[in-house]
Amino acid sequence: MPVSPRTRPAKAALSREAVVAAALDVVDEVGFEAASMRRVATALETGPASLYVYVADRRELMAAAHDLALADVEVPTAGDWRARLELLVTRTVAALAAHNDLATAAIAAVPLGPHFLRLNEEMLRLLREGGVDDAACAWAIDLLVQYIASAALEQAAWNRAQRETRATEEAMGADFVGRLDAVYAGLDPAAFPTITALRGLLTAGGGDERDAWKLRVIVDGLLAQSRTPG
Amino acid sequence: MPVSPRTRPAKAALSREAVVAAALDVVDEVGFEAASMRRVATALETGPASLYVYVADRRELMAAAHDLALADVEVPTAGDWRARLELLVTRTVAALAAHNDLATAAIAAVPLGPHFLRLNEEMLRLLREGGVDDAACAWAIDLLVQYIASAALEQAAWNRAQRETRATEEAMGADFVGRLDAVYAGLDPAAFPTITALRGLLTAGGGDERDAWKLRVIVDGLLAQSRTPG
DNA sequence: CTAGTTGACGAACGACGTTCGTCGCGTACG
DNA sequence: CGTACGCGACGAACGTCGTTCGTCAACTAG
Numbered sequence: 001m002p003v004s005p006r007t008r009p010a011k012a013a014l015s016r017e018a019v020v021a022a023a024l025d026v027v028d029e030v031g032f033e034a035a036s037m038r039r040v041a042t043a044l045e046t047g048p049a050s051l052y053v054y055v056a057d058r059r060e061l062m063a064a065a066h067d068l069a070l071a072d073v074e075v076p077t078a079g080d081w082r083a084r085l086e087l088l089v090t091r092t093v094a095a096l097a098a099h100n101d102l103a104t105a106a107i108a109a110v111p112l113g114p115h116f117l118r119l120n121e122e123m124l125r126l127l128r129e130g131g132v133d134d135a136a137c138a139w140a141i142d143l144l145v146q147y148i149a150s151a152a153l154e155q156a157a158w159n160r161a162q163r164e165t166r167a168t169e170e171a172m173g174a175d176f177v178g179r180l181d182a183v184y185a186g187l188d189p190a191a192f193p194t195i196t197a198l199r200g201l202l203t204a205g206g207g208d209e210r211d212a213w214k215l216r217v218i219v220d221g222l223l224a225q226s227r228t229p230g
Numbered sequence: 231m232p233v234s235p236r237t238r239p240a241k242a243a244l245s246r247e248a249v250v251a252a253a254l255d256v257v258d259e260v261g262f263e264a265a266s267m268r269r270v271a272t273a274l275e276t277g278p279a280s281l282y283v284y285v286a287d288r289r290e291l292m293a294a295a296h297d298l299a300l301a302d303v304e305v306p307t308a309g310d311w312r313a314r315l316e317l318l319v320t321r322t323v324a325a326l327a328a329h330n331d332l333a334t335a336a337i338a339a340v341p342l343g344p345h346f347l348r349l350n351e352e353m354l355r356l357l358r359e360g361g362v363d364d365a366a367c368a369w370a371i372d373l374l375v376q377y378i379a380s381a382a383l384e385q386a387a388w389n390r391a392q393r394e395t396r397a398t399e400e401a402m403g404a405d406f407v408g409r410l411d412a413v414y415a416g417l418d419p420a421a422f423p424t425i426t427a428l429r430g431l432l433t434a435g436g437g438d439e440r441d442a443w444k445l446r447v448i449v450d451g452l453l454a455q456s457r458t459p460g
Numbered sequence: 461c462t463a464g465t466t467g468a469c470g471a472a473c474g475a476c477g478t479t480c481g482t483c484g485c486g487t488a489c490g
Numbered sequence: 491c492g493t494a495c496g497c498g499a500c501g502a503a504c505g506t507c508g509t510t511c512g513t514c515a516a517c518t519a520g
Contacts (some may be wrong), residue, residue, distance in 0.1 A: 465518080467514105468515080470513090471511090482499105487494105488493100
């Protein structure tokens with residue numbers, strides 16, 4: 001039977017950038033875990049096997065998407081070193097949290113993409129400018145990277161929860177913070193006196209406020225520790 | 231044909247504890263990701279469906295295993311509040327890192343098991359004893375939990391890499407830190423001057439040493455930030 | 461015009477999480 | 491003592507996953 005001889009697809013120029021960009025979009029829509037090779041391929045109107053021409057495996061693809069998400073982070077130019085450092089880190093976290101739980105990729109594999117390294121370079125430069133010991137700088141960057149991933153994930157969870165709450169439940173007590181608070185409320189005050197006492201505070205404040213505070217704590221700690229080496 | 235009428239298995243009393251303990255063992259052997267329901271079931275000489283009697287899904291099982299791993303962490307009794315806090319956190323990290331990358335479970339879901347809450351309670355108690363503001367305590371615990379998960383994962387990665395290096399490669403340059411250092415070495419010094427300058431330091435020191443330093447930084451920061459609220 | 465290389469992709473493999481329905485067993489009740 | 495019941499074990503299956511292989515179309519070099 002004569003199947004259309006023009007099954008030739010006139011298939012569009014696939015490329016690594018296109019694949020990685022598609023992956024980023026898919027993560028935005030369905031989250032990191034559900035962003036499968038098949039879904040990314042479908043978004044590109046092709047099959048999963050086609051992706052492997054440009055990418056070794058899923059980890060590499062997600063690592064590339066993670067790095068791409070940081071492409072537009074701008075390095076601050078105003079203020080003293082500390083203000084610039086904190087702003088840079090905050091921007092990095094925001095850039096990641098803007099793409100769902102993409103920061104999960106930073107936990108599965110240590111991020112070493114070019115954009116991430118560019119930000120690392122700048123952070124190290126600012127730390128040195130602030131008079132932090134070289135040795136302390138080297139270890140501090142670890143702490144900052146750790147903070148970035150964790151804060152981005154927390155913020156993403158908060159965003160997602162808020163979105164779902166708005167969509168399905170009308171200010172019910174079953175939202176993200178609400179569920180957490182419910183666990184604390186159900187605890188035996190005799191066994192967990194401190195948690196019970198601080199219950200109201202444990203879930204207080206918005207994600208941004210808490211993250212900013214945590215970052216200040218870390219920088220304060222770096223300054224204190226750097227001055228008393230050993 | 232007369233199949234043995236004694237196909238009755240005399241199947242052993244399965245239980246939630248047995249299932250969770252088996253999961254912990256499997257994670258030890260093959261890691262978090264590869265610890266599938268099927269493998270846990272096989273370890274118990276049964277099928278995967280049997281597990282769902284005691285556990286809602288894989289997340290719950292892994293959360294339970296995570297909590298079980300912390301059952302034997304002892305609360306320190308000697309020293310001032312700071313020494314006790316740092317020792318408690320270090321012990322928690324060690325308990326998790328002893329079970330491969332089990333700490334991944336703490337990232338997939340906020341840990342709320344009884345043992346974990348017990349440790350949280352004690353950490354909060356110590357922070358308050360140290361004179362940290364109540365509000366700061368509430369946010370500090372977040373930071374500590376974040377640190378615990380990250381440090382445990384890092385230590386697990388380090389342990390695993392060391393094990394594999396010992397096993398397969400005889401002090402080749404291809405081990406964990408070696409690969410990291412290789413990336414830094416391959417960078418353009420003009421584009422990444424600070425990373426290049428600090429290259430030797432970035433991968434220096436053992437995991438324990440670095441983790442202890444990071445924890446000290448956090449506690450220092452808490453003290454500094456707590457005294458200047460807002 | 462042909463030979464060779466490259467990329468797209470259908471099909472398949474093995475493993476995954478989870479659900480369903482069945483079936484055997486132990487117990488409690490008549 | 492018999493019987494009905496409920497619960498736990500689990501074989502089988504569904505849909506999805508990451509990844510590999512082989513094939514075939516299309517472009518490039520000679």
